[in-house]
Every structure is written in C-alpha cells, then in structure tokens.
Amino acid sequence: QVQLQESGPGLVKPSETLSLTCTVSGNSISTDYYWGWFRQPPGKGLDWIAIIYHSGSTYNNPALKSRATISVDTSKNQFSLKLSSVTAEDTALYYCARVRSGYFYMDVWGKGTTVTVSS
Amino acid sequence: EIVLTQSAGTLSLSPGEGATLSCRTSQSVFSGQLAWYQQKPGQAPRLLIYAASSRATGIPDRFSGSGSGTDFTLTISRLEPEDFAVYYCQYYGGSPPIFSFGPGTKVDIK
Numbered sequence: 001q002v003q004l005q006e007s008g009p010g011l012v013k014p015s016e017t018l019s020l021t022c023t024v025s026g027n028s029i030s031t032d033y034y035w036g037w038f039r040q041p042p043g044k045g046l047d048w049i050a051i052i053y054h055s056g057s058t059y060n061n062p063a064l065k066s067r068a069t070i071s072v073d074t075s076k077n078q079f080s081l082k083l084s085s086v087t088a089e090d091t092a093l094y095y096c097a098r099v100r101s102g103y104f105y106m107d108v109w110g111k112g113t114t115v116t117v118s119s
Numbered sequence: 120e121i122v123l124t125q126s127a128g129t130l131s132l133s134p135g136e137g138a139t140l141s142c143r144t145s146q147s148v149f150s151g152q153l154a155w156y157q158q159k160p161g162q163a164p165r166l167l168i169y170a171a172s173s174r175a176t177g178i179p180d181r182f183s184g185s186g187s188g189t190d191f192t193l194t195i196s197r198l199e200p201e202d203f204a205v206y207y208c209q210y211y212g213g214s215p216p217i218f219s220f221g222p223g224t225k226v227d228i229k
Binding site: 105 | 151152156162163164165166169170175207209211212215217218219220221222223
C-alpha cells in the first residue's frame with residue numbers, strides 16, 4: 001500500500017525559504033506517476049504548487065512567480081519542495097500527493113503538515 | 120486560465136436523501152481530466168471520481184459522476200452519515216496547463 005509522509009519545519013520566518021520533503025513508501029517513485037505538492041490555507045480550499053516526474057520534468061503553478069522549486073531524489077524515494085521569500089500568505093497545510101500521469105488526478109495523499117509563517 | 124465554479128456553497132440534507140453537486144468550468148474541457156474529491160475535517164482529500172465518471176478504487180457505488188463540456192455533476196444517491204463532508208472538483212489543463220480546484224461544496228446534516 002502506497003503511503004506518503006510529509007516532513008519539515010512547522011514554523012518559518014517571513015522572507016525565508018520553506019523546505020518540505022515527502023517520503024514515499026510502498027511504491028517506487030520511479031514509476032509512471034507524477035508527484036506533487038498542494039496546500040490549503042486555514043479554512044480555505046485547495047491550491048496546487050508543483051508536480052514532478054521521476055525523470056525530473058516539472059510543472060509549476062505560475063501564480064507562485066517562480067518561488068517554488070520541486071525536486072526528486074530517486075535513491076531515497078523522496079521528493080521535496082522549496083518555497084522562497086515566504087509571507088504570512090504561505091501559511092497553510094501542505095500536502096504531498098501521487099498524481100496519475102495522463103489523467104492528472106491525485107489518488108494518494110499524505111496526511112499533510114502545517115507550516116506557519118511568522119517571526 | 121480555466122476557472123471552476125461550484126454553485127452551492129453548502130447543501131443541508133438529511134441522511135438517506137440524495138445529493139447533486141455541480142461543477143462548472145469557465146470553458147469547455149476534456150472530461151478525462153475532471154476529478155472529484157471528498158475532504159473531511161482534519162483529513163486529506165480523498166479521490167472519489169476521475170475522468171468525470173470513473174469511480175476510484177474502494178469508492179461505494181452510491182457515488183457517481185457525470186457531465187461533459189462545461190457542466191459536471193457528482194451525485195450521491197443516498198447519503199450515509201460518513202458522507203457529510205466538503206467536496207471539491209478539480210481539473211488539469213488549459214494554457215499553460217495548471218491544476219484548478221473548485222471552491223468546494225459542503226454537505227452538512229440538516
């Protein structure tokens with residue numbers, strides 16, 4: 001059974017870089033899926049950040065103006081997110097998810113990790 | 120950019136009733152990339168329907184999806200107590216291609 005687990009600091013200072021890692025278990029990351037990051041601000045809906053294929057091909061949400069960098073480490077079966085120049089608006093519950101290629105739906109999600117941006 | 124609209128913010132219904140949730144896209148889309156998710160408080164989203172009408176693994180058959188073009192529907196034939204939750208529609212595509220989510224419809228107990 002595929003499981004995803006997010007990890008990273010829960011508190012980040014304004015203007016700094018948020019860094020999260022998603023560890024995949026039960027499934028090699030080098031299969032025909034994309035792997036993605038999504039977030040949900042408190043009390044709000046879902047937003048997309050970025051997705052990556054194991055080859056390194058990426059798609060980013062242009063609304064984030066190149067602040068997001070997604071990467072993959074196939075040797076560790078992990079993928080990661082860096083979000084630079086964070087503000088209070090980046091405070092959210094961050095999820096990693098498996099994305100079915102071709103259809104682009106998310107069939108497996110991590111439990112999510114809360115990140116608060118505050119000094 | 121394709122914008123998804125879910126017309127009802129909240130539906131107040133009783134267990135045993137049917138629910139019809141609407142998702143409209145700002146332009147005609149490929150139904151193969153339209154999905155529906157359920158989210159309960161404190162939980163991650165759960166995939167219900169993909170490709171507009173295909174049920175995901177393990178999803179009860181009381182959930183069904185339909186639609187094409189700009190209008191899509193999630194139908195819950197008979198609400199069980201565990202179905203009271205928020206439901207989101209989602210699309211991937213457009214130019215440039217992005218993931219778009221609807222604002223969500225909350226189904227709560229009347």
